[in-house]
Amino acid sequence: MFVRSLSAGGSVNEIGNKAHRLSILARYFNVPTGFVVTTRAYDLWKEEGKLPQEVVEEVKDYFTSPYLLEGEFPVVVRSSATVEDSSKASFAGVFESVTGINSFNDLIEGIERVFKSASSKRVRTYMERMGLSGQSRMAAIVQREITPEFAGVLFTRSSTEPEKALVEFVRGSGEELVGGRKSAERVLLPRNPEEVNDELMRELLTVGLEVESLFGRPQDIEWAYDGTLWILQSRDITVLGQNREAGDIKTENWYALKGIPASPGVARGRARFVLDDQPPEEAEMIFGEGEVLVTYVLHAEHYNLFAKAAGIVTKVDSILSHPAIIARELGIPCVVGVDVEAIRDGDEVIVDGNKGAVYVRNPKRVLKGVELWKSSYREDETVRELKEEYLKALEKLSSEELENVIVGAFSLVREHYLMDREKAFNVYYFINWLMEEETPRLLAKRFDVIDIFSRADRGEKPRTNEEERLFEIYRLLKAFINYTDERVRDIPRLLFGV
Numbered sequence: 114m115f116v117r118s119l120s121a122g123g124s125v126n127e128i129g130n131k132a133h134r135l136s137i138l139a140r141y142f143n144v145p146t147g148f149v150v151t152t153r154a155y156d157l158w159k160e161e162g163k164l165p166q167e168v169v170e171e172v173k174d175y176f177t178s179p180y181l182l183e184g185e186f187p188v189v190v191r192s193s194a195t196v197e198d199s200s201k202a203s204f205a206g207v208f209e210s211v212t213g214i215n216s217f218n219d220l221i222e223g224i225e226r227v228f229k230s231a232s233s234k235r236v237r238t239y240m241e242r243m244g245l246s247g248q249s250r251m252a253a254i255v256q257r258e259i260t261p262e263f264a265g266v267l268f269t270r271s272s273t274e275p276e277k278a279l280v281e282f283v284r285g286s287g288e289e290l291v292g293g294r295k296s297a298e299r300v301l302l303p304r305n306p307e308e309v310n311d312e313l314m315r316e317l318l319t320v321g322l323e324v325e326s327l328f329g330r331p332q333d334i335e336w337a338y339d340g341t342l343w344i345l346q347s348r349d350i351t352v353l354g355q356n357r358e359a360g361d362i363k364t365e366n367w368y369a370l371k372g373i374p375a376s377p378g379v380a381r382g383r384a385r386f387v388l389d390d391q392p393p394e395e396a397e398m399i400f401g402e403g404e405v406l407v408t409y410v411l412h413a414e415h416y417n418l419f420a421k422a423a424g425i426v427t428k429v430d431s432i433l434s435h436p437a438i439i440a441r442e443l444g445i446p447c448v449v450g451v452d453v454e455a456i457r458d459g460d461e462v463i464v465d466g467n468k469g470a471v472y473v474r475n476p477k478r479v480l481k482g483v484e485l486w487k488s489s490y491r492e493d494e495t496v497r498e499l500k501e502e503y504l505k506a507l508e509k510l511s512s513e514e515l516e517n518v519i520v521g522a523f524s525l526v527r528e529h530y531l532m533d534r535e536k537a538f539n540v541y542y543f544i545n546w547l548m549e550e551e552t553p554r555l556l557a558k559r560f561d562v563i564d565i566f567s568r569a570d571r572g573e574k575p576r577t578n579e580e581e582r583l584f585e586i587y588r589l590l591k592a593f594i595n596y597t598d599e600r601v602r603d604i605p606r607l608l609f610g611v
Contacts, residue, residue: 114151114153114171115150115151115153115154115157115167115168115171115172116148116149116150116151116154116168116171116172116174116175117148117149117151118147118148118149118175118180118181119132119135119136119139119144119146119147119148119149119254119256120136120139120140121136122136122137123136123149123151125195126152126195126250127151127152127153127252128149128151128152128193128252129149129152129192129193129194129195129250129251129252129254130193130194130195130196131191131192131193131194131254131346131348132149132193132252132254133193134328134346134347134348135254135344135346137327138324138327138344138347141323141327142320142323142324142344143341143342143343143344144343144344144345145256145257145258145259145343145345146181146182146256146257147181147182147188147254147255147256147257148175148176148181148182148254148255149193149252149253149254149255150168150172150224150252150253150255151252152195152250152251152252154168154252155228155231155250155251155252155253156250158225158228159228163225164221164224164225169221172220172221172224172255173217175255176188176217176220176255182255182257185257186214186215186216187212187213187214187215187258188214188220188255188256188257188258189210189211189212189213189214189255189256189257189258190210190211190214190220190223190224190226190227190253190254190255191210191227191253191254191256191346192208192209192210192227192230192231192251192252192253192254193251193252193253193254194208194231194249194250194251194252195249195250195251195252196249208227208230208231208251209226209227209229209230210227211223211226211227212258212286213258214258220255223253224253224255227251227253228251228253230251231249231250231251259337259339259343259345260286260339261285261286261337261338261339261343262284262285262338262339262340263282263283263284263285263313263337263338264282264283264285264286264335264336264337264338265280265281265282265283265298265335265336266280266281266282266333266334266335266336267279267280267317267318267321267332267333267334267336268280268331268332268333268334268350269304269321269322269324269325269331269332269334269350270304270331270350271301272350272441273374274301276303276304277301277302277303277304278301278302278303278304278318278321278322279299279300279301279302280299280300280301280302280314280317280318281298281299281300281431281432282298282300283298286337298573299430299432300314302314302318304318304322306318306319306322313338313342316342317336317342320334320336320342320344321334324344324347328347328349330349330350331349331350332347332348332349332350333347333348333349333350334346334347335347367463367472367473367474368455368472368473368474369470369471369472369473370451370452370455370456370470370471370472370473371451371469371470372426372430372448372449372450372451372469372470372471373430373432373448373449373450373469374432374447374448374465374466374467374468374469375425375432375437375440375441375447375448375449375466376425376437376440376441376444376445376446376447376466377441377446377466377467378424378444378445378446378466378467379446379463379464379465379466379467380405380423380424380445380446380463380464380466381405381423381424381461381462381463381464382403382404382405382423382424382461382462383401383404383405383459383460383461383462384404384405384407384426384456384457384458384459384460384461384462384473385399385400385401385404385405385406385407385458385459386407386408386453386456386458387400387406387407387408387415387418388408388409393415393417393418396415396418397417397418400418400421400422401421402421403421403423404421404422404423405422405423405424405425405426405462405464406418406419406422406424406425406426407426407427407453407456407458407462408425408426408427408428408453409427409428409429409453416439419439419440419443419445422445423445423446423464424445424446424447424448424462424464424466425440425445425446425447425448425464426447426448426449426451426453426456426462426464426471427447427448427449427450427451427453428449428450428451428452428453429449429450430449430450431449432449437449446464446465446466446467447464447466448464448465448466448469448470448471451471452591454597455473455597456471456473460473460474461473461474462474491539493536493539495525495536495539495540496539496540496543499518499521499522499525499540499543499544499547500543500547502514502518503515503518503519503547504555506518507552507555507556507586510579510582510583510586511582512582512585512586512589515586515589515590516589519544519548519589519593520600520601522540522543522544523541523544523593523600523601523604525537525540526540526541526544526604526607526608527603527604527607530607530608537608538608541604541608545594548590548593548594549590549594552586552590556583560579560583562583565580565583565584565587566583566587569583569584569587569588
């Protein structure tokens with residue numbers, strides 16, 4: 114027999130670890146219907162270079178069975194390796210998955226793609242880094258594809274707050290979330306369902322705690338909701354990699370970018386950007402040993418870079434994505450949700466995965482030290498007028514009026530630079546101090562700005578009209594502070610020649 118129904122189950126050696134666990138879950142929870150193409154079929158595929166006809170016929174019988182998929186599309190094919198989803202190594206995102214399959218020929222091709230991924234360079238690199246030996250045998254899970262309203266990941270215990278559970282979710286498919294391609298809503302939940310008000314979150318937590326009890330340890334659960342809560346897979350939460358401490362690294366004179374800690378440790382190196390559409394082979398050629406990988410979206414295809422990367426910095430802010438999980442397993446410091454536009458290719462950076470900070474040594478930003486600003490501007494008539502206008506606008510939470518004051522201040526910098534450079538620098542230091550230091554301090558007296566600004570960074574919607582104005586102010590200030598607004602991009606070159 115080359116195929117088994119998912120509900121029938123089988124040993125890990127026969128159907129792989131993921132399918133084995135799903136077969137157990139299917140007895141108690143909602144798991145999408147399907148079947149498993151076994152490791153025996155994989156062995157024959159390796160010998161012959163293609164799926165033998167007898168395997169294809171058996172796949173067809175199971176696919177058309179009225180008790181399983183009834184010959185209906187779309188379906189998804191997922192990996193189930195004998196070494197996958199263990200407590201020591203999750204192999205998260207390392208093997209192939211194929212979604213959106215709408216024909217039988219594509220189904221057979223999808224199974225072969227999953228089989229082929231068992232011997233990929235990505236897998237070899239991962240196993241070497243994890244100290245695993247031998248070869249993995251592969252099975253392939255074929256299931257009905259869910260079209261969810263919401264999908265996401267549940268950690269039944271948060272790594273930073275173990276007394277709570279952590280949920281990340283997106284609207285639609287969860288593939289982009291766990292692949293690190295989409296930022297998510299993030300919710301910390303008390304580990305008592307009775308204390309959770311939201312109906313879906315309460316149901317998810319209840320199921321998650323039951324799964325944790327079933328397997329005897331905290332779980333990392335992928336789920337989807339289309340009116341029914343489906344469990345797509347569950348694995349033991351893997352241990353974190355070895356934590357590297359900051360030691361003697363000094364960051365006082367470096368420009369700090371805030372993010373979210375995704376993998377602990379501290380690394381230092383040259384920043385090297387990998388673009389979204391950059392082929393993995395090309396990226397490997399330009400990426401040097403000990404460099405820091407900086408990317409907008411961390412693609413699973415770039416896992417081979419992990420073998421050389423000292424640290425990882427990404428724009429997308431999911432700490433539960435496959436890349437973030439792998440970074441933790443391999444002990445690579447990782448910070449997510451970072452304003453990567455403020456980093457240039459080749460900058461020297463320090464990645465602090467303990468604090469969720471990235472420090473940049475760059476002449477364009479080295480003057481952003483707080484103490485430098487406070488000691489470098491003096492109160493004169495121009496500064497007093499700017500401050501009065503700025504604080505009035507801030508009191509009203511008027512982003513439009515703040516914008517006018519800031520643009521006007523930088524216009525004064527240009528105007529004074531030709532005749533009185535000391536005055537130009539005075540205005541420059543003052544407006545930057547006002548934006549980065551005084552504004553958050555004043556707003557913190559009235560609002561929980563850390564929470565509000567964090568939610569703005571995650572792309573959440575404001576909850577009130579007042580929050581909407583704060584979101585606008587935050588976006589405005591970030592654009593001017595990082596000189597990404599077209600109206601101020603010339604300022605660093607004008608003042609510092611960079």
